[in-house]
Amino acid sequence: MAARTAEAxxxxxxxAAPARVAGAILAMAVGLALVLLAGFVxxxxxxxxxxxMRHATGFPCH
Amino acid sequence: xxxxxxxxxxxxxxxxxxxxALLHLVFLxxxxxxxxxxxxxxxxxxxxxxxxxxxxxxxxxxxxRDGLTAVFTMLLYGGxxxxxxxxxxxxxxxxxxxxxxxxxxxxxxxxxxxxxxxxFSLAPEVPGAAAADLPVRxxxxxxxxxxxxxxxxxxxxxxTWIARGAAILLLLAPHLIGAPRPEVMIGPAPTEVGAxxxxxxxxxxxxxxxxxxxxxxHLWSREDARGCLAPQDGHATRWLVRRSR
Numbered sequence: 064m065a066a067r068t069a070e071a072x073x074x075x076x077x078x079a080a081p082a083r084v085a086g087a088i089l090a091m092a093v094g095l096a097l098v099l100l101a102g103f104v105x106x107x108x109x110x111x112x113x114x115x116m117r118h119a120t121g122f123p124c125h
Numbered sequence: 126x127x128x129x130x131x132x133x134x135x136x137x138x139x140x141x142x143x144x145x146a147l148l149h150l151v152f153l154x155x156x157x158x159x160x161x162x163x164x165x166x167x168x169x170x171x172x173x174x175x176x177x178x179x180x181x182x183x184x185x186x187x188x189x190r191d192g193l194t195a196v197f198t199m200l201l202y203g204g205x206x207x208x209x210x211x212x213x214x215x216x217x218x219x220x221x222x223x224x225x226x227x228x229x230x231x232x233x234x235x236x237x238x239x240x241x242x243x244x245f246s247l248a249p250e251v252p253g254a255a256a257a258d259l260p261v262r263x264x265x266x267x268x269x270x271x272x273x274x275x276x277x278x279x280x281x282x283x284x285t286w287i288a289r290g291a292a293i294l295l296l297l298a299p300h301l302i303g304a305p306r307p308e309v310m311i312g313p314a315p316t317e318v319g320a321x322x323x324x325x326x327x328x329x330x331x332x333x334x335x336x337x338x339x340x341x342x343h344l345w346s347r348e349d350a351r352g353c354l355a356p357q358d359g360h361a362t363r364w365l366v367r368r369s370r
Contacts (some may be wrong), residue, residue: 083218086126087211090134094207101201103263113197115190118343119146119153119326120201121240121249 129352130210133344138206141337142199148329149198150191156322157252158183160165163313164253170315179315202337216282217349219313228342229335232279236334241327242273242296246304249326251319256313257305269299 069085102122162168276295279288
């Protein structure tokens, strides 16, 4: 009985976890892409627009 | 799950970005503009002619330039917030309590990982500061940020001494390896300007990150409470059924 309860608990955890982890990974990927865009990409227009912010937030800029 | 993270992160990132942008424009921009006078040669160091004051009339508010700074600051903190809230969601799924007060600790940890740890060896640069090649510094910055973030997670949620030991190594390693440094130090801005800029950059960053963490913690706790009451959540339904028996 205890084993069956544990098994049922485990199966619900497993079914809920992938969606949760996938959502978190997607959010992190989007977040890191934004940080990359704002802080690192060296295209001229981006660099000039983000210049002051990059200096102020400690990113290597030039 | 993604939409809940997104809602919380957009609001927290916008709030933190707004605070950061305002503090930047009041406290950092004047120092930055002064450094640019040295970068362009309009002012020179060391005062060959001591009669020239270093304090010039600087540009006041410049709508386009300062507006872009505000937009990109909010974009950056939005990105940081997405990462922070995603990690909060994973931590809360493991049983960690997330609220506004604990969010302050999350914010301080984010500040350390994303600004203070990289800045410990690669100090925030004023325009015109001498520096090593850009790509090398960027790679070192990213590696240090990532290593420090993992280290802080291990300190917060690790339960073994191995985890804590690994955390200390991850925090120290980038600085023992050393950040890329310029071969010659001929930055035109005086140390007085550079030091003030670095100190204020850290201060503004810390304030913005605390706002980010606290707002995210508060909003996430509300999202979490709402999620637990939703009927499609199996865990909450079971909990309610158990309670009603």
